[in-house]
Amino acid sequence: MTTTTTPSNQVIQDRNQRVQWFQNDRFGMFIHWGLYSIPARGEWLRSSEQMSIEDYQTYFDEFDPVDYNPREWAKAAKKAGMKYAVLTAKHHDGFCLFDSKLTNYKSTNTKAGRDLVQEFLEAFREEGLKVGLYFSLIDWHHEDYPAYGDRIHPMRGNESFKRDPKNFDRYLDYMHGQVHELLTGYGKLDIMWFDFSYDTMRGEVWRATELMKMIRELQPHILIDNRLEGSGESGGSIYTSDPSIYSGDFASPEQIIPPHGVVDETGAPIPWEACITLNNNWGYAAADRNYKSSTTIIRKLVECVSKNGNMLLNVGPDAKGVIPKESLDVLEEIGDWMSKNSDSIYGCAAADYPKPEWGRYTQKGNKLYAHVFEESIGPINLIGMADKVKKARLLADGYELFLSRPWSAAEFTEDAFVNFARPEHFTYPLPDKR
């Protein structure tokens, strides 16, 4: 028997195969680190402060991450329950943390004198984590990139692109060449995280089909985000039932968790990963003390999974290569929770039941995980589950919870109650189990 599939269905089928580990693992670490970590004002400063290439050069001359020890990063990630990590091999400033043969603007030519990407990959693989690299499509340092110069407006780069498309093609050769280097010189990579498309700078403007054919030939299993075609906002044909070869394997909502998850126009779920900062910046920003609490992050991770999504949680190591203590503290608290509750995250997805009023559900097979976000008075209500719940237990310690039907109008309701109170909390005998 032969089955025929339209090319677009084949794209979706291949994608759904590739993302299986990703949708099982659910939680990863994003790492924004580069020259911008020195001034400690975030990774966009060269553009937002309109710095000249000469002014920015001082950071290259200074770069000396004496405390760079990616094993510690990897240990922190693993302890937090993260299963993969994505490092900025090159951000918009064009500085390469790897030993590219195509530029001198790289870590090996700084005081660091090392291939920092290689060390990152080794360290994280050693801890058993999957590894990905962020690679900027935008390059403020390359002379053939449309926004080259001392007044950088990358969001308006296409204006000058229109003036000189020939040079831009030379940039694309360079950019494709670096992707080739990363895919051939560093072993098996699990994710390539391109960033980002804007205005008319998207899709085939990057020679995306050519790029993807090379990528799929070199590393067929690697996951690609959707930003060769889109950005942090929803955009690109990944959001349709007819994606192209460069639409990506997952959508990448940025600093937002989509209210209904991500689906195409037919309602079919699309793999997605929300990338979220711990404070308000991606790159190290010393003055930014606005850290989210571990409770917030855990609930947001649960929310992602409850909507079939992943979370890529960012850290921004400082100039020396150290993850800020505030971030490490949050990671550790997340890890405490994950060490007892990760069964409700790994391998889980959206539940077959609507969102409960007191929190979220995640589900794995016939196990429903009830994440209770709010203090309730008395038992929580499991709407419509009177005949479905056989047992209810606390995930953290296995304590078997008291399951009952609502005491009022019990004959008419499909609902069940789960009481979190333990026997010692009761001052009266529990009613009979129904």
Ligand code: JFZ
């Ligand atoms: C991009 C980067 O610019 C940023 O520095 C960081 O790396 C983040 C993860 O990705 O952020 C974006 C991407 C797209 C838009 C804005 C910020 N956009 O389309 O407006």
